[in-house]
Amino acid sequence: MYDREQLKSLVLEKSLKFGDFTLASGKKATYYLDCRQITLDSVSAKLIGEGILELLQQNSMPQAVGGMSIGADPITAAVITVAAYQNIPLKGFMVRKQSKGHGTNQFVEGPIVAGDHVVIVEDVVTTGGSSLDAIEKVEALGVTVDGVIAIIDRLEGGKEMFESKGYALRSLFTVRDFGIS
Numbered sequence: 001m002y003d004r005e006q007l008k009s010l011v012l013e014k015s016l017k018f019g020d021f022t023l024a025s026g027k028k029a030t031y032y033l034d035c036r037q038i039t040l041d042s043v044s045a046k047l048i049g050e051g052i053l054e055l056l057q058q059n060s061m062p063q064a065v066g067g068m069s070i071g072a073d074p075i076t077a078a079v080i081t082v083a084a085y086q087n088i089p090l091k092g093f094m095v096r097k098q099s100k101g102h103g104t105n106q107f108v109e110g111p112i113v114a115g116d117h118v119v120i121v122e123d124v125v126t127t128g129g130s131s132l133d134a135i136e137k138v139e140a141l142g143v144t145v146d147g148v149i150a151i152i153d154r155l156e157g158g159k160e161m162f163e164s165k166g167y168a169l170r171s172l173f174t175v176r177d178f179g180i181s
Helices: 004-015 042-056 075-083 129-139 158-164
Strands: 016-022 028-033 064-068 091-095 117-125 146-152 169-174
Touching: 004 016, 004 042, 004 169, 042 075, 042 146, 042 169, 064 075, 064 129, 075 091, 075 117, 091 129, 117 129, 129 146, 129 158, 146 158, 158 169
Parallel strands: 064 091, 064 117, 117 146, 146 169
Antiparallel strands: 016 028
């Protein structure tokens, strides 16, 4: 079992900022969760990988995890690395916002194939738009998306949006865990 309290302390120490912010969704906010400060930190990344792997093991294990570049990339790396240390076979993938325009010209990079079951990973979910874009791109490959796992749910409609489309959102934390409502 991962050390949830240690990860919570690291989020509070390194990621949570107060001020006036515009989120990726376009919404204005008085706080910002800069999760790159934890996903790109070795101690936090290990805890994130352990926590998400623990959530994955509560249901049937997917063949792969991944999400929208650039935010999901270190999360994906952490989860598949922790899985390897636990002898759990798990692949990772990355979803581009736009195809690179050369080579294979793909939106999705990685060893996933049609028929695989995957879970989308995300740092912070607000409305869920970024993950929904990733879902559409991987499903176009014939891959089944079993759900979404975020580090933090801002509780601003993302969970409900996913549910309306038939996907479950699970998270390691919600903003309430940090005293924000």
